[in-house]
Amino acid sequence: MNKSIAELMTKNVIQVSPQTTIAKCAEIMSQFRISSLIISDNDLPIGILTERDLVRLFSQSVSLEKAVAEFMSASLVTVLVDTYSRDACHLFVVHGIRHLVVVDESGRLAGIVTETDFRRNAGVEEFIGLRTVASIMDTSVLLLPPDTLVANAARMMNSRRVSCAVVVDDLVPIGIVTERDMVGLYRHQVGVAMIRDIMSSPVATITQELLVVDAVQRMQKDVIRHLVVVNSQGETVAVVAEQRPKPATKKRCLEPYSIPFLI
Template identity: 30%
Template sequence: MFQRKVGELAKRPHLVAADASVTQAAAVMAREGVSCLAAVTGAKVVGFLTERDLVRHLDVDLEPHTPIREFLSRPTGAIARDLPVSEAVKLMLERRVRHLAVVDFGGSLLGLVTDKELVDALAVDFMVESVTCRQLMRPDTAALPPDRPVREALALMRLRNVGCILVVADGRPAGIFSERDATARIMGRPERLAEPLSGHMSAPVVAVPADALVYKVILFMRQKGVRRVAVIEADGTLSGILTQQDILAYARRLD
């Protein structure tokens, strides 16, 4: 496996005050296009807040003015900047997370590395592997028709422990409703929970052929700025979904 170090990939996290409201934090995530924030009290990082932390509570017990400190993941289990990418992949999969805190040699927070950065770093590895999306994708896609309410999509995401729902009409992907869509469009607007997915999904879906080579898809995902793609057959019908975590899981087996 290509032996870059995570310190080369880590990015400084976006900061938010630990006493900020969940609505304020969601607005920062949407504006900056990030899925994780570092919460601070003064100059000290006291925890991390992810889109998933918010979305798992969005339709259950999340009040718009609740301070984010109630939903923080504590800054434990940080990794050293000289850890090889292959080891970071292993840890991310074992911990079932999409973000790892990276510290410098003095133990101070250097930044965050996400599944996206790790997948981008592995593109070269996949160039020597004739692996197609069909071999990596998940065929048991979490999907709903476009007329189903947002509340149902959030419940299914929580049940399946996934970051998105594919919206499917006549067997073809018509849109996608992701954690990013939920934080940007539903947070602070509880009346939208009863509205149909068609009004809040992202469309059109970024889709790739089932027999496309994975390394080309990684580059395509990077170009489009997405974390998952719908996988379709030649006739346009849905075959499955391919996510960053699916790619990392396969890369782990190659190591």
């Protein structure tokens, strides 16, 4: 069903001013467990700060006392509230974004839509069919030993532009560190700790033979955004995650539901 974007969006969006410190932004995102903050001026959205942005700032040792205006993404992609969800999903793919700002006719903030909103509400099963995890998993997973420093993990996640790092012992996953984890670690300046001390464990794992629809349902049930794919020996081979869509190709433009809420 091609719903209106107003049916999928989050309406009560947390906003901050351009003068808000990075520390305060990280605190708000950690407190409310949100993946982005809208920076606005009199309800007019002028920028966005995401978990990935904070991982980048953490990796660059940017002071938490800096104002968000200096580091926010100002090139917002916006849609009107009456935009159809299929058209909105097309914008996710074309622009390679994970957050879409919804505005009213006067340009004021009305809501925000994320990949998660699509996955939970857009009836993805009809688009997935009988595809298996093997068809959508990311094999370029970042694997780290447990004695990696948090600051170094942040740098590698930023340089590889990945949403998580899997902590392994002889390729067997023993923990995971995500962008959301990094927001809190940056806020508390825990760069010198080892990731074995802060990783989430145990790890949620699946096999590549599993149907994608089952993987999606697993993420919904466990309220997680990453699943580690393992082989018959229990070794890490890939990750399935809600992540940034790849740049659009002609085929993807014609099939707008093929990416944003599947990987």
